[in-house]
Amino acid sequence: MQISQAELDVMNVLWATPSLGAQEVFEALENQKDWNIRTVKTLLSRLVEKGAIATTPEGRRFLYRPVLKQKDYRAQVTTQFIDKVFSGKAAPLVAQLADAGDLTQEDINDLEKLLGELKK
Amino acid sequence: MQISQAELDVMNVLWATPSLGAQEVFEALENQKDWNIRTVKTLLSRLVEKGAIATTPEGRRFLYRPVLKQKDYRAQVTTQFIDKVFSGKAAPLVAQLADAGDLTQEDINDLEKLLGELKK
DNA sequence: TGCTATTGACCACACTTGTAGTCCATGGAT
DNA sequence: ATCCATGGACTACAAGTGTGGTCAATAGCA
Numbered sequence: 001m002q003i004s005q006a007e008l009d010v011m012n013v014l015w016a017t018p019s020l021g022a023q024e025v026f027e028a029l030e031n032q033k034d035w036n037i038r039t040v041k042t043l044l045s046r047l048v049e050k051g052a053i054a055t056t057p058e059g060r061r062f063l064y065r066p067v068l069k070q071k072d073y074r075a076q077v078t079t080q081f082i083d084k085v086f087s088g089k090a091a092p093l094v095a096q097l098a099d100a101g102d103l104t105q106e107d108i109n110d111l112e113k114l115l116g117e118l119k120k
Numbered sequence: 121m122q123i124s125q126a127e128l129d130v131m132n133v134l135w136a137t138p139s140l141g142a143q144e145v146f147e148a149l150e151n152q153k154d155w156n157i158r159t160v161k162t163l164l165s166r167l168v169e170k171g172a173i174a175t176t177p178e179g180r181r182f183l184y185r186p187v188l189k190q191k192d193y194r195a196q197v198t199t200q201f202i203d204k205v206f207s208g209k210a211a212p213l214v215a216q217l218a219d220a221g222d223l224t225q226e227d228i229n230d231l232e233k234l235l236g237e238l239k240k
Numbered sequence: 241t242g243c244t245a246t247t248g249a250c251c252a253c254a255c256t257t258g259t260a261g262t263c264c265a266t267g268g269a270t
Numbered sequence: 271a272t273c274c275a276t277g278g279a280c281t282a283c284a285a286g287t288g289t290g291g292t293c294a295a296t297a298g299c300a
Contacts, residue, residue, distance in 0.1 A: 004257055008204060022277075041278070046257090060267065061277055064242050073204055074216050081201050084128055085194055090217050091230035096198050098238055102210040108238055110211060114218045115232055124287055142247075158290050161248070171249060180297065218292090 001050040003073070009033060010043045014053060015070040019063045121170045129153060130163045134173060135190040139183045164199070 002025065003011060020028070026040040044064055047053045056060040088091045094111070097103050101114045103111075123131060124161070133148045134140065140148070146160040164184055167173045173180040207212045217223055 002256085005204065006258060012207075034178075036260055037259095037276095042258085042260075046278080050252075060265095074212075075219075077201075077205055078213065078216050081197075085197055086124065087132075089227060089230075090223050091154065091227040091234065092194075093155050093198065094231055095234055097214070098127050098197070098234065100195055102199075102202065103214075103238075104211070107211045109213060110236065111214055111231065112235055114214075115228060115235065122286085126288060128245080155288095156290055157246095159288075160292075162288085180295095 003047070003050065003051070003052055003068075006039075007043050007047055007050075008050070010040065010047060011052060011066065011068070011070075013062060014066045019056075019065045021058070021061050021063055023061075025064065039060070123167070123170065123172055125190075126159075127163050127167055127170075129173070130160065130167060131172060131186065131187055131188070131193070133191075134186045139176075139185045141178070141181050143181075145184065147154070161190060 004070055009029060009032075010025060013025050016030070016054075017024075022041050022044055025044065026035070026037045029035060033052065043096065044053070048055060048064075051064065052068040053064050054067050055064055082090055082093055084103075089113075094103075121168060129152075130145060133145050137144075137148070142161050142164055143157065144153070145164065146157045149155060149160065159211055164173070168175060168184075172186070172188040173184050174187050175184055177183075202208055202213055206216075
């Protein structure tokens with residue numbers, strides 16, 4: 001199931017703090033998103049429907065927690081992204097990053113180390 | 121302007137062969153997409169509206185050609201993707217690539233070459 | 241020369257997404 | 271005991287998207 005842009009903003013909050021009520025999620029987003037709390041609640045509900053998060057009753061309200069792991073999500077969407085935009089080949093993506101100056105010297109060093117290991 | 125998933129499939133054809141009629145675009149996609157030719161035509165029209173491609177009359181039909189360059193598109197969506205999924209940091213994306221085994225042997229070879237150049 | 245296949249233009253329609261409004265139950269404040 | 275603020279459930283509604291149908295013009299074939 002796809003997670004939409006706005007839903008992802010909510011997921012990011014829950015990945016950072018894995019158990020929150022709707023109000024708290026709303027507050028965590030307040031300074032970056034000019035959303036009504038209803039909007040946040042709708043997004044939470046949709047994420048529950050999609051199975052990306054789950055709820056635990058806590059008194060009168062729900063606590064929301066991620067079910068989908070951020071790592072798994074990243075793996076999934078990265079693969080999809082490379083398939084769609086870079087014809088499934090990762091190297092051109094890295095070339096793009098380099099080209100756009102998105103890679104720091106540290107990134108480059110990490111990559112080298114990584115490649116060394118992959119070649120073993 | 122956003123280019124949708126299906127629209128991107130069409131763009132990929134035109135980036136590969138930069139001047140085609142609707143029928144030819146349809147044929148180029150036939151083995152990967154089970155689309156009706158009308159679907160392809162709709163997508164072409166929407167891409168024209170969005171300014172991503174342009175037309176040249178050729179006899180009774182149009183030839184479609186990309187206006188948006190693949191390189192520019194890639195740069196744009198890559199930045200967006202990293203912002204959304206990796207909090208704007210490229211390094212974790214690269215780590216993710218390695219981790220998930222998304223790198224083929226070919227990618228690894230390409231990357232080595234790339235790194236050689238980056239270090240110069 | 242009339243018919244058919246093809247072309248782009250326009251229309252359709254359900255699903256997703258962004259962005260909330262409305263409703264009903266209830267836990268607390270008075 | 272009342273009333274209100276807050277919680278989740280359900281509803282709304284326009285824009286974007288996937289997918290294709292209809293239509294009128296016309297180029298080419300029979």
